[in-house]
Amino acid sequence: MSFSLSHISKQLPxxxxxxxxxxxxxxxxxxNRTCIVIDDDPTGNQTVYDIPLLTPWDLETLIDEFxxxxxVFFLLTNSRSLSQKKSSEVYxxxxxxxxxxxxxxxxxFTVISRSDSTLRGHFSEIDxxxxxxxxxxxxxxxxxxMFEGNRxxxxxxxxxxxxxxxxxxxxxxxxxxxxxxxxxxxxxxWIEEKTSGKVNASDVFSLPIETVRSKNTEWLSxxxxxxxxxxxCISNALNYYDLDKITQALLLAEKWGxxxxxxTSSSFVPSYIGLEPKPLLTSEKIINSDSQxxxxxxxxxYVPKSSEQLNYTLNYYNKNNIIExxxxxxxxxxxxxxxxSIITKIDESIxxxxxxxVYTSRKLITGKNADSNIDIAxxxxxxxxxxxxGIGVCPKYILAKGGITSHDLALKGLGMRRSKVxxxxxxxVPVWQMGKETKFPKLLYIVFPGNVGHKxxxxxxTQKLS
Numbered sequence: 001m002s003f004s005l006s007h008i009s010k011q012l013p014x015x016x017x018x019x020x021x022x023x024x025x026x027x028x029x030x031x032n033r034t035c036i037v038i039d040d041d042p043t044g045n046q047t048v049y050d051i052p053l054l055t056p057w058d059l060e061t062l063i064d065e066f067x068x069x070x071x072v073f074f075l076l077t078n079s080r081s082l083s084q085k086k087s088s089e090v091y092x093x094x095x096x097x098x099x100x101x102x103x104x105x106x107x108x109f110t111v112i113s114r115s116d117s118t119l120r121g122h123f124s125e126i127d128x129x130x131x132x133x134x135x136x137x138x139x140x141x142x143x144x145x146m147f148e149g150n151r152x153x154x155x156x157x158x159x160x161x162x163x164x165x166x167x168x169x170x171x172x173x174x175x176x177x178x179x180x181x182x183x184x185x186x187x188x189x190w191i192e193e194k195t196s197g198k199v200n201a202s203d204v205f206s207l208p209i210e211t212v213r214s215k216n217t218e219w220l221s222x223x224x225x226x227x228x229x230x231x232x233c234i235s236n237a238l239n240y241y242d243l244d245k246i247t248q249a250l251l252l253a254e255k256w257g258x259x260x261x262x263x264t265s266s267s268f269v270p271s272y273i274g275l276e277p278k279p280l281l282t283s284e285k286i287i288n289s290d291s292q293x294x295x296x297x298x299x300x301x302y303v304p305k306s307s308e309q310l311n312y313t314l315n316y317y318n319k320n321n322i323i324e325x326x327x328x329x330x331x332x333x334x335x336x337x338x339x340x341s342i343i344t345k346i347d348e349s350i351x352x353x354x355x356x357x358v359y360t361s362r363k364l365i366t367g368k369n370a371d372s373n374i375d376i377a378x379x380x381x382x383x384x385x386x387x388x389x390g391i392g393v394c395p396k397y398i399l400a401k402g403g404i405t406s407h408d409l410a411l412k413g414l415g416m417r418r419s420k421v422x423x424x425x426x427x428x429v430p431v432w433q434m435g436k437e438t439k440f441p442k443l444l445y446i447v448f449p450g451n452v453g454h455k456x457x458x459x460x461x462t463q464k465l466s
Contacts, residue, residue, distance in 0.1 A: 020244035025274020041403030044114035062101035095132035117146030117265035118174035148428035220249035299359035301402025301450030309458035343390035388413030
């Protein structure tokens, strides 16, 4: 079932087009704290630029960032690929180290738990963060809007927009995810569902768009300040004008002493730190004109949008530069020789300057339960890591399609510890520059989320990079 965006918009007050983003930058700076974005997969930096991305979260690493007074950095956990138990252990360790580093350096911080705009992920991570940091007086603000991916919230219902059509997120394939399935699109009801009733939908505070657009930020901030500790708060937003105004109210509340923990998608981060929009990256600005090797695209994501993009792109590739990885083969114990032959083929092709596309077979193989599904996904990802670790020729770029895929290839395949996001090559698709410690220093690494873009997006990016 879908609804008309234009019909709903006609019934709403006009958005407040004041430049709240500019003042958000000032307010964030006045807070004089480090914003730590704990990302459950590596795609949350798809809206920012010139910000560090870290894969380790040991105490020494965090102390170093606090000493440098880094305004904002991402910690890439890939916890969406883990079981809930393992995810909780990771977030407890991270939170413990953040708290210790903050005390040792005497620098305050804000935590944003960045997760998926289609509501997949371990929502329990919020409780772990709050309990470990002793943030019992904090409220939790839940903002999954992500405009670059057409995810909006109105009347408390989270939608994916397709042109003028608004589709409730529970009517999309994302709600049928084999690990993170859910049945509600109303965010109040979704929170009740995901907390197994510990939080009642009726207890979740909501800011309607009508209120956001008609009231000033001081009034909105007073409502947030008045919320009791432990309250969950959602807000509706159809665009960045709405979100920037909401965010300013939140920053004002923090300035006045309100403790807030955030669970958001990626559009919130630039709004919160006041980062002005930057044009999409061009190939002339990021590709080394002296490069003689081909690029390498690796598609691991299985979501329908990824498969659609892949199938469209394959029509434009030379069949000699297309490599399908048979998942059933790599799940067997004797897959080493099979992978070795593929590594040789990749090296030979990119050394000749050919762009190569590698993808896992599209038949989805599942286990008996969520944990076994995660185990299968991990084995597939490990096979792709083996390919990246094995290649000896530095590609012109590596494009990784899918959250788990891109995280594992960067961390385990390339040995990344600290890199920098340069910007976006297409809306929602970030480009990283690998650090000096990696297998291929300064390599361009494109992180293409599985659920972002349209049918032609993958082809558009690979052609732009060729």
